[in-house]
Amino acid sequence: MNEQDLNKIKQAVTMILEAIGEDPSREGLLDTPKRVAKMYHEVFEGLNKDPKEYFEVVFHENHDEVVLVKDIPFYSMCEHHLVPFFGVAHVAYIPRDGVVAGLSKLARAVETTAKRPQLQERITSTVADAMMEMLNPIGVYVIIEAEHMCMTMRGIKKPGSKTITTVARGIYEHDDVKRAEILSLLKTN
Numbered sequence: 280m281n282e283q284d285l286n287k288i289k290q291a292v293t294m295i296l297e298a299i300g301e302d303p304s305r306e307g308l309l310d311t312p313k314r315v316a317k318m319y320h321e322v323f324e325g326l327n328k329d330p331k332e333y334f335e336v337v338f339h340e341n342h343d344e345v346v347l348v349k350d351i352p353f354y355s356m357c358e359h360h361l362v363p364f365f366g367v368a369h370v371a372y373i374p375r376d377g378v379v380a381g382l383s384k385l386a387r388a389v390e391t392t393a394k395r396p397q398l399q400e401r402i403t404s405t406v407a408d409a410m411m412e413m414l415n416p417i418g419v420y421v422i423i424e425a426e427h428m429c430m431t432m433r434g435i436k437k438p439g440s441k442t443i444t445t446v447a448r449g450i451y452e453h454d455d456v457k458r459a460e461i462l463s464l465l466k467t468n
């Protein structure tokens with residue numbers, strides 16, 4: 280985000296403050312437009328990145344069973360209301376021909392994908408598709424559990440409600456046993 284874009288956000292935030300009946304020149308709000316611009320720069324920085332990048336470097340290891348990184352925390356912004364939704368992602372895949380990714384890269388792909396105006400379904404499928412394309416694994420299974428603040432603090436107001444999305448690619452699309460394996464691994468501590 281360049282200086283011009285940051286200024287656009289600052290102006291917009293000043294206008295919002297005016298529109299809600301606040302006084303943007305009072306002491307507590309003086310730096311708010313600048314702070315919000317900085318925050319948007321941070322929470323939307325995934326817009327400039329492609330999660331596929333993280334899978335450009337791979338290792339070769341003779342491992343042909345599941346690799347699961349679970350409970351990856353993430354924060355995102357709902358694209359309809361620009362309020363947060365957050366939770367955990369579980370990313371599983373079965374390498375093909377020993378092509379494995381660094382474990383942190385699975386978490387990085389989730390984080391980068393989440394840092395945009397998003398839908399939970401799209402985060403789930405983007406991560407799965409990036410891994411399918413770059414690692415050509417036997418299969419990928421991504422599960423995301425999240426709480427949407429647009430459903431808790433406003434609107435329908437259902438605090439505690441959780442949304443779970445799953446995306447299965449490759450073998451996971453039609454292999455119930457393989458999917459059940461992941462679900463049972465998610466239950467273990």
Ligand SMILES: Nc1nc2c(ncn2[C@@H]2O[C@H](COP(=O)(O)OP(=O)(O)OP(=O)(O)O)[C@@H](O)[C@H]2O)c(=O)[nH]1
Nearest residue numbers: 357358359364397398399400427429430433434435
């Ligand atoms: N599918 C999907 N829907 C989402 C997600 N985040 C928020 N939503 C929904 O997006 C919808 C937007 O609906 P609209 O009717 O256009 O907006 P609204 O009047 O503010 O809707 P309410 O939340 O029902 O008050 C709502 O039903 C939200 O719950 C998401 O990640 N995936």
Ligand SMILES: [Zn+2]
Nearest residue numbers: 357359360429
């Ligand atoms: Zn929303």
